[in-house]
Every structure is written in C-alpha cells, then in structure tokens.
Amino acid sequence: MSDAQQRIDDLVKTNDLVLFMKGNASFPMCGFSGRAIQILKAVGVDTRTLKTVNVLEDDGIRQGIKEYSNWPTIPQLYVKGEFVGGSDIMMEMYESGELQQVLGGSNPA
Numbered sequence: 001m002s003d004a005q006q007r008i009d010d011l012v013k014t015n016d017l018v019l020f021m022k023g024n025a026s027f028p029m030c031g032f033s034g035r036a037i038q039i040l041k042a043v044g045v046d047t048r049t050l051k052t053v054n055v056l057e058d059d060g061i062r063q064g065i066k067e068y069s070n071w072p073t074i075p076q077l078y079v080k081g082e083f084v085g086g087s088d089i090m091m092e093m094y095e096s097g098e099l100q101q102v103l104g105g106s107n108p109a
Helices: 003-014 031-042 059-069 087-096 098-104
Strands: 017-021 051-054 076-079 082-085
Touching (some): 087 098
Antiparallel strands (some): 076 082
C-alpha cells in the first residue's frame, strides 16, 4: 500500500463521514463537489462536522482515491468506512430515501 493509499485508508477508517472532493464544504471547486455538499446538507449533515479532503491540494490523494475505491471520479463519499459513491449516486440515493437511511446512524437529522 502506497503512502497516499495509507493516508486515505486512515481517513476513511477514522471518520464516520468523509467526502473526497475538489475544494471544501464552504468553497467547492467544481459543480459535482458542490452538488455533493448540497445533498449532504439536504439530509441534515452539519458540514462543519463533515470531514472533507481537498484532492486539489494533494496529487497523491487525488490519484490514490481513484485506485482506493476503484471509482474514476471525484467527489467520493465514505460512510463508516464504506464507499458510497459520487454525486450522481448520492443524488439517486437521496431521491429514493436510501442516503438518509445510510446516514441515519452517524447523523440524525
């Protein structure tokens, strides 16, 4: 496991909710990352307690996260160590009510 992979693994396993994104919760740097934040806010996540990782600040993480999850795009949401998906999957899960259930354990609304 590379250094970047180890850091990603630590982040995912030590935080209940982690969003790897471009920018941060208060200043998303791409539309997909912005949408991911809006979805999380809509389900009652306090974005001040959300662990975000700005992939633009660390190229090792930016590339490593794609290998870690086997998922080609950013943002990527992890809940309790499990990869949930990117903004499209988050939106589908939000619309079906599934995201609220997944997050219910770590962030009651």
